[in-house]
Amino acid sequence: MKYIDLHCDALTKEGVAVVTAENLKKGGCALQCFAAFVDGTKGEGFARAFSLCGEFDKMCAREGLHAVRRASDLAAGGGAMLTVEGGEAIGGSLENLASLYARGVRMMTLTWNCPNDLGAPNGKRGGLTAFGRACVERMCEMGMLADVSHGSDGLLLDAAGICRRKGAPLVASHSNARAVFPHSRNLADEGIRAVAESGGVVGLCFVEKFLSADGSAEGQRAALLAHARHIVKVGGEEVLALGSDFDGTSANGYIKSPADMPKLLFDLERTFGGRVAEKIAYGNARRVMENILG
Numbered sequence: 001m002k003y004i005d006l007h008c009d010a011l012t013k014e015g016v017a018v019v020t021a022e023n024l025k026k027g028g029c030a031l032q033c034f035a036a037f038v039d040g041t042k043g044e045g046f047a048r049a050f051s052l053c054g055e056f057d058k059m060c061a062r063e064g065l066h067a068v069r070r071a072s073d074l075a076a077g078g079g080a081m082l083t084v085e086g087g088e089a090i091g092g093s094l095e096n097l098a099s100l101y102a103r104g105v106r107m108m109t110l111t112w113n114c115p116n117d118l119g120a121p122n123g124k125r126g127g128l129t130a131f132g133r134a135c136v137e138r139m140c141e142m143g144m145l146a147d148v149s150h151g152s153d154g155l156l157l158d159a160a161g162i163c164r165r166k167g168a169p170l171v172a173s174h175s176n177a178r179a180v181f182p183h184s185r186n187l188a189d190e191g192i193r194a195v196a197e198s199g200g201v202v203g204l205c206f207v208e209k210f211l212s213a214d215g216s217a218e219g220q221r222a223a224l225l226a227h228a229r230h231i232v233k234v235g236g237e238e239v240l241a242l243g244s245d246f247d248g249t250s251a252n253g254y255i256k257s258p259a260d261m262p263k264l265l266f267d268l269e270r271t272f273g274g275r276v277a278e279k280i281a282y283g284n285a286r287r288v289m290e291n292i293l294g
Contacts, residue, residue: 001028001262001265001269001277001278001281001282002028002029002030002077002281002282003027003028003029003030003242003261003265003281003282004029004030004031004032004033004241004242004281004282004285004286004289005029005031005032005033005203005242005243005244005246005258006033006107006171006173006174006201006203006241006242006243006285007033007035007083007085007149007173007174007203007205007243007244007245007248008032008033008034008035008244008245008246008247008248009035009037009085009245009246009247009248010034010059010246010247011034011035011036011037011052011055011056011059012035012036012037012052013247017246017247018246018247018251018256018257018258019032019034019246019247019257019258020063020258021063021064021065021078022259023257023258023259024065024078024258025078026258026259027257027258027259027260027261027262028261028262028265029078029258029261030074030077030078030079030282031068031074031077031079031080031081031285031286031289032065032079032080032081032258033080033081033082033083033107033173034056034059034080034081034082034083035083035084035085035109035248036048036049036052036053036055036056036082036083036084036085036089036105037052037085037086037112037248038084038085038086038088038089038112039086039088039112045086045088045089045090045091046089046090046091046093046096046099046100048089049084049089049090049100049105050099050100050103053082053100053103053104053105056080056082056104059080060080063080064078065078065079065080066078066079066080067079067080067081067082067104068080068081068106068289068293069081069104069106069293070293070294071289071290071293071294073293074286074289074290074293081106081107081289082103082104082105082106083105083106083107083108083109083145083147083173084100084105084107084108084109085108085109085112085147085150086109086111086112086116087108087109087110087111087116087117087118087119087132087135088112088116088117089108090108090135092117092131094134094135094138097135097138097139097142097144098138098142101142101143101144105144106143106144106145106289106292106293107144107145107146107147107171107173108139108144108145108146108147109147109148109149109150109151109173110128110132110135110136110146110147110148110150110151110155110159111150111151111152111155112150113150117129117131117132118131118132118135118155119132119151119152119154119155119158120151120152120154120155121150121151121152121155122150122151122152122184122185123152123184124152125152125154126152126154126155127152127154127155127157127158128154128155128158128159128162132155132158133158133162136158136159136162136163137162137166139168140162140163140166140167140168141166143292143293143294144292145168145169145170145171145288145289145292146159146162146163146168146170146171147171147172147173148160148170148171148172148175148191148195149171149172149173149174149175149185149203149205149243150185153188153190153191156170156172156187156191156194156195157190157191157194160191160194160195160197160198163198163200164197164198168198168291168292169198169199169200169201169288169291169292170194170195170198170200171195171200171201171202171203171288172187172191172195172200172201172202172203172243173203173243174203174205174207174243174244174245174248175187175202175203175205175210175243176204176205176210176211176227176231177189177192177227177230177231177234179230179234180223180226180227180230181210181211181212181213181223181227183209183210185205185207185210186210186227187202189234192231192234192235192239193234193235195235195239196234196235196236196238196239199238199287199288199291200239200288201238201239201240201241201284201285201288202231202235202239202240202241202243203241203242203243203244203285204224204227204228204231204240204241204242204243204280205243205244205245206220206224206244206245206246206252206254206255207245207248207249207252208220208249208250208252208253209249211223211224211227211252215253216253217253217254218254220252220253220254220255221254221267224254224255224264224267225267225268225271228240228268228271228272228280229271232272232276232280237272237276237279237280238279238284238287239284240279240280240284241280241284241285241288242280242281242285244258246258265277265281268280268281
């Protein structure tokens with residue numbers, strides 16, 4: 001079964017990355033999203049993001065991946081999509097947002113773990129700022145996915161309202177369910193429903209500390225499936241996708257790299273049946289991308 005992964009940090013990984021063309025091929029990946037991570041504490045966000053666009057191009061050439069910018073690019077398989085993690089990347093400028101779009105960025109995570117000029121991060125009160133609202137509106141208009149992973153509950157609901165009004169899907173690229181495990185990075189049921197109502201997706205995240213206190217391989221396997229079942233229960237079978245966060249943190253004991261993905265895909269098929277498992281692995285994310293990329 002082929003799959004789409006909505007988030008990894010291989011582009012900024014220090015040391016050896018697990019997301020390689022070889023491992024993606026072993027796992028059956030049709031499209032991997034690569035985040036240009038911009039740490040909000042470093043400043044110079046736009047310059048860093050623009051530099052990482054160049055690193056993405058070099059990586060694609062080195063690994064033999066083709067960049068996905070339009071829906072028609074999805075057909076070939078072996079694709080890579082450039083995203084940004086952290087709204088600091090646009091430096092408070094919609095012109096910079098347009099420049100990153102022109103450079104190939106097709107999704108932006110609005111916040112990381114600290115407040116920025118777009119809005120509040122997870123664990124904090126508040127939602128989108130006035131500039132954040134204008135930014136999400138512009139993203140919907142230009143065809144760039146707004147990603148609310150790492151965002152506060154208020155930010156998610158604010159962004160969801162804008163996306164519904166604009167007829168654009170909202171994405172939580174790498175998030176899980178707070179009702180299953182109470183971590184601030186996980187989504188409340190209200191947030192899951194809001195993403196679903198926009199026609200968007202929640203990417204099941206593999207980070208151990210977001211999943212369960214049991215870090216064993218079997219504990220992580222059980223937790224991933226528990227989060228998956230809950231997200232589908234709350235938001236329906238159209239809302240769940242995959243967002244590994246490979247190379248963004250320590251490896252999950254159950255799914256250590258893209259080469260291990262067939263294990264999870266098998267468990268999803270056994271849990272949900274083939275039709276729904278295919279939606280989770282590939283179909284739901286593809287639908288969202290076809291909607292926004294045009």
